[in-house]
Amino acid sequence: MKIYNLKHCIDWLGERIPVNLQDLKALTNEPVPNHLKHWWYALGGTPAILFTIQIVTGIFLLFYYVPTPAEAYASVQNITYEIQFGWYIRSVHKWASELMVVTVILHMSRVYFTGAYRKPREINWMIGVVILFLTLGLGFTGYSLIYDQLSYWAAVVGTKIAESTPWIGPLAADFIRGGPEITGNTLTRLYVFHVVVFPLLLAGLVGVHIIFVRLHGVTEFETDDDKRQKHKTFPLFPNHVLTEGIIAILILYMLTIMAIMFPAGLGEQANPLVTPEHIKPEWYFYASFRWLKITNVYIGVLGQIAFVGIIILWPFIDRVMENKFPKAEMSVWIGILGFSFYLALTVWEAMV
Numbered sequence: 001m002k003i004y005n006l007k008h009c010i011d012w013l014g015e016r017i018p019v020n021l022q023d024l025k026a027l028t029n030e031p032v033p034n035h036l037k038h039w040w041y042a043l044g045g046t047p048a049i050l051f052t053i054q055i056v057t058g059i060f061l062l063f064y065y066v067p068t069p070a071e072a073y074a075s076v077q078n079i080t081y082e083i084q085f086g087w088y089i090r091s092v093h094k095w096a097s098e099l100m101v102v103t104v105i106l107h108m109s110r111v112y113f114t115g116a117y118r119k120p121r122e123i124n125w126m127i128g129v130v131i132l133f134l135t136l137g138l139g140f141t142g143y144s145l146i147y148d149q150l151s152y153w154a155a156v157v158g159t160k161i162a163e164s165t166p167w168i169g170p171l172a173a174d175f176i177r178g179g180p181e182i183t184g185n186t187l188t189r190l191y192v193f194h195v196v197v198f199p200l201l202l203a204g205l206v207g208v209h210i211i212f213v214r215l216h217g218v219t220e221f222e223t224d225d226d227k228r229q230k231h232k233t234f235p236l237f238p239n240h241v242l243t244e245g246i247i248a249i250l251i252l253y254m255l256t257i258m259a260i261m262f263p264a265g266l267g268e269q270a271n272p273l274v275t276p277e278h279i280k281p282e283w284y285f286y287a288s289f290r291w292l293k294i295t296n297v298y299i300g301v302l303g304q305i306a307f308v309g310i311i312i313l314w315p316f317i318d319r320v321m322e323n324k325f326p327k328a329e330m331s332v333w334i335g336i337l338g339f340s341f342y343l344a345l346t347v348w349e350a351m352v
């Protein structure tokens, strides 16, 4: 009888999958910023790891979650208190989503304060802004699926805010709700957005985003001479892949501690007839919520639409400012001001 060894197996596979590993390595193995020396360049990979964790834990949750108003709450109760390790999977999913928002904001701040959105990376910045809003959209739709009082009323308020947008508001709100009121249709829609539409869009856009990063190279390292490049970068295989692997293990460890210490809770079942005293969205919407409270709905909504427009078009606005006041470092001051304003509104809302 013929005995097959590892080399035979590799040759067998090689004949059937004719990819030349050396070619593949040459194509992908470009130098990457040395994450051990410049940790802030690791902030971009971190949301990708968290997104992967959310997809895996999300698939497990889907085995038990039932997206109907009559059964949604009971199914979350079942996951949390009955299913073995259900509480753990649910808590890791929840904490990974919150950490993803934090790391996306931190990565975006790194990009902003290093001016990495400037030519030729304007389009990648704009893709990043869409990624940010998809991440927030995942958070909003996921929170609504729990169907306890707070999550139900956060969805009611969220769709009411969407409704007050001039011109397209009523149409957009009807589309999200599947009619003029929150019904079973709404839950189905939020569910489809949360488990299919947003994850697919996000996965596709993150792919395009990273291809752009590879095509442009990372900002700070492109103009360096060879000697400094060697010092500041390391190869994708094995150094970068191993570093990301270690970061992934540390993140899992951290999420486990958070899940044990602060497991995902569950309030009272949603009751469309009883409005809770305090309606709170997820913390990352606190600033937007507070802003709407201190302005009137019209200025509040229009102000936020203008804000989104400014972030998307920031690379071009910045360019005009740079040409007019080349030495003023205005983008840095505007960034610090904008970030402090967001933080102040968030803390204000958290305290009431």
Ligand code: HEM
Residues within 6 Å of the ligand: 040, 041, 042, 043, 044, 045, 046, 047, 048, 051, 104, 107, 108, 110, 111, 116, 117, 121, 124, 125, 126, 127, 128, 129, 131, 132, 206, 209, 210, 213, 217, 218, 219, 220
């Ligand atoms: C799931 C979310 C995201 C992932 C997985 C991701 C991934 C990455 C990675 C791996 C890099 C390489 C350098 C680094 O790690 O710092 C990068 C660079 C970049 N990202 Fe992101 N990113 C995300 C969100 C965003 C957002 C929200 C923005 C801005 C609004 C953005 C804008 C950029 C830009 C302009 C670069 C090029 C920076 C440079 O060349 O120095 N990204 N991103």
